[in-house]
Amino acid sequence: METLVTFRELSDAYRGKRVFITGHTGFKGAWLMAVLHLAGAGIKGYALAPEYENGLFDILGPLPGVDSCLADIRDKDRLKAEMLAFQPDYVFHLAAQPLVRRSYEMPADTFDINVTGTAHVLEAVMALEKPCSVVAVTTDKVYENKETGVLYKESDALGGHDPYSASKACAELVISSFRNCFFSPSTSRGLASARAGNVIGGGDWSRDRIIPDTARSLLSGRTIEVRNPVSVRPWQHVLEPLGGYLRLAILLHRDARRYAKAYNFGPLPQDHLSVKDLVETAIATWGQGAWKDISSAEAPHEAGLLKLDITMAREELYWTPRLDARQAIQWALEWYRQPVGRQAEYTFQQIKSYFPA
Template structure:
């Protein structure tokens, strides 16, 4: 099957189009606007200030590579409405979120407020547009009621969520479905011209992620400091994938949804092939091999907050309906990620664009 994720296909869909991206200062958001920059889209980003030094977003802004950046909160309805209305976007990609499981235990109410109410605010702002607009809301693989029994979760499986983060993202999916039925009903598309889909991605790795309590940043910080890597749950299995994999999926979904809203208005999983669902231990050991040296310690604590030990996605729908498929296996994804962190700061932005172009050429 020939992939639709090529430079020409994506350029045809997004060149000179106005794309509003929430959460563009974050890890995934920075990579996403970098891809859109290469594709020739006009981008307006809306997000909070980046939390960490050395972010990819900082490198982008140093070189003035983002056309419009609005630093604001998606919970600020008045500001959000004004920025979307003034931009008149062709596409909206909603990535802004409180994205961390362990942090959600510390700020549960705020996690629900940002992820659920924030999404409703974005979608309500889109309803006011008097023009065609295609919307993709990014949630997570953790939206499912995870029984940890080896099931590969499909898009129609029951939503759930043990921890506040996972539950908030399941609620976000309910908000999306409600707006799709109530305001963006596909049977009335001719009158409102709004198309809405959601994307559920697995655990994403890649250069420029410096978040706390996330395994790859923890690995890199330890390797750079020549310290043993502390690992909380070495036997937990996740659908690891390089950041460019789901981002390419979001772009293909947005393009197809824009062209045929009645066919692609729904939810889609994006993750690796089942053979690439690695344990944390395997991820760490492959990372050490890619770095060239290092060691790790098991610091598992039975009193630590609950996190799922097994989570796997079925990506058949995205592969068959969108003709999207992973291009990198797990070892390649880890190698690409570690190679980014090895770069001197002055080269990180150029290396990011090199990786994007290399990926699109695969």
């Protein structure tokens, strides 16, 4: 199998299939929706209304073959009814409260959405009387991060200092429990989790995220305000993990016994950049701009060092990153440079450029 996920592979697997996406109005979910739309899948999205204007979901507009349900994954009965009515072949669970700093403001809601919401999604899948493969997306922050520079692998201890990270570690325990109890291969239901984070790309306007903050500043001619410039992260363009999720679901559908487990998706070991490196690459790509450090000792804790070991995804899924971190930053910033009226077209152009024919 090729290490690069191809468009032919996606089209062969997903054309005419029914795919249920939670969180399709969010940044990563909207990109996934766009990829699957191009591949010819029938899609039902289930999510809250978009949180901010001019995000990718609104920019793309209504897409043929996509049914959008605006509802909360904490609404257990509604979620189950929508799932049963659609009868999906695949489920991608991305709906979440995804921000570390916001989790300090709403810790209980963060756990409710990310943990109980995940259980609701998986319980709804259990009600299906047909084969269905599920990829539940968590984060790279699920590990007990001691910030030593070690590359975390899937068998390492789960943890989480902040409510967001801890809630996603709890979600991994929920996923493991459902997998062991209700998603055995004999049930024709496969369940895997995907751990990726620090995902960047066009169409994200969330607050307290470095690329949206950088793009807003560059577009308005303001100095970019940067927290923790020496922090190191596994930056990756959004299409990198999405290709991994899509291949994982394909293989899970073929052999749930082998692929029903957790997988890390991230950059190559030598390709981890600091926040300072990211911002300076963004400024160079833009052609102008400046930044300043606004770090504060009183700010909520955020990990200063995080690296993932992607060996298992490379060896078992034959998946490997295509773009290095600097290319990922350039791809993201080039999206934000586009006129608003061209951003939808440019999104599909980037998808076609990323996935070889």
